[in-house]
Amino acid sequence: MKLSNETLDLLPDDVARPGYDRSDLSAGIVHIGCGNFHRAHQAVYLDDLFNLGIGHDWALLGAGVRAGDAKMGEALMAQDGMSSVIELDPSAKSARVIGAMTGFVPVASGNAPLIAAMSDPGIRIVSLTVTEGGYFIDPETGTFSPTHPDIAADAANPDAPETAFGAMIAALKARRAADVAPFTVMCCDNVPHNGHVTRDAVVGLAQLSDPELAGWIKSNVAFPNSMVDRITPATGPRERALAESFGLEDAAPVTCEPFRQWVMEDHFPAGRPALEKVGVTFTEAVDRFETMKIRILNGGHAIIAYAGGLRDIEFAHEAMADPQIRAYLDKIETSEILPIIPPVPDTDLSAYKQLILERFSNPEVADTIRRLCFDGFNRQPKFIITSIRDRLTRGLGCDGLVLASALWCRYCYGTTETGAEIAANDPNWDRLVAQSKAAKTRPAAWLEMSEIYGDLSKNDALVAQFTKTLKDVWARGSQAVITDYLK
Ligand code: NAD
Structure with missing residues (x-):
């Protein structure tokens, strides 16, 4: 049965549904980028809150700035804004319908409807999940890039912007003119210091067309940092079949692991929902949680990814079922990463x-190894190399982390250890393949990618360790080298 307000009561008994009257809700948040993660995370926390009978003026208005968002909006509004979320607990999968979204802003070139929605005084938070790549960060400098063509276009045409940041600036300008307090911008993307990064994008773009407004935004708009966590796979045939097995006819079902975590700074001058009542941690120490998560979880993914990828393993759980890969991950985490967190x-x-x-x-969860191997160019510096750098600074060894980096290099050669070809799996794939080929005869060449390794190519001890490890991987294969590491 198609999901809708009318069919809610007819859903199978084992599907949980909103325990509140949805007609009581009013929108307090515009969320830009209603992909799977948002609907498995923020929308679930809000649904939990509404189920407690509180915060009903903090419902979500979905939004987006891309063509795919228009499709998502249509699909969601055809089912009255609801999404089904299936929690993948291996002992007992469960399904629930989330009712926290009450509307979806039409997606339009120039973003007039989005600007109008964000100018509404009832909206006190604008949140976003637009992916790690959505913040216009220059890979060379690691800071906001004012010369990106999309940014230059919005700077030239601030009244009809195409980016989320341009739309926010136009709405903040309208609020200021109408003497309405600004909304808080709540970034929920998996980006270190995500509040600061979002502020840099908004203020940086405003600076290009209206420096005075940029200064006002900098002084008056809050951009709390947060750490978000919940493994949420993309929806494919497997996920759709799962939704159907629960008797759900949902155009965009979401599956996710049972675990979730959300840690945020409590900087919400325009108010916020009482999310602490449903498990959100408010703290000034977000950076501590972030470091833990990025080094242990994301670093852990990077460790099993290439060891698994080189052995043609398809899924993360299959890599974890291999006793050697599991022990390799555990040893690096325990002896090299945990001590420096x-x-x-x-x-x-x-x-x-x-x-x-x-x-x-x-x-x-069926997370694929290929997904975990994707974009090492951007991920390795954040997830692995920071730990290598920290250990070297303290005079500590890092054999396991260097091995993890060498396996990434070996993977970027473009073939697995059975000789199977690896399809391009990085926005910078051609560059990485060329560098990996050079590194096969001269391993130091790999460390000379300064956007990734910085000045580490000048560290003689690291170069020697990496050279020995990579040569060994080529000579004897990754399994033999991991076996030695585990001794
Ligand atoms: P998704 O592909 O389902 O959704 C991505 C959303 O971002 C879409 O609405 C898309 O239109 C929008 N988007 C993409 N690029 C954009 C751009 N340049 N400008 C504006 N909008 C853009 O992906 P998802 O699983 O929802 O993940 C989204 C983000 O959530 C991740 O990139 C990450 O930062 C965060 N996150 C995801 C997970 C996870 O396991 N999926 C876990 C933690 C955090």
């Missing part, structure tokens, strides 16, 4: 690491 409030790092091993092993 600063303490995190109310968190036992060993228990966190153990939980990560279990989360990666969940066969229901």
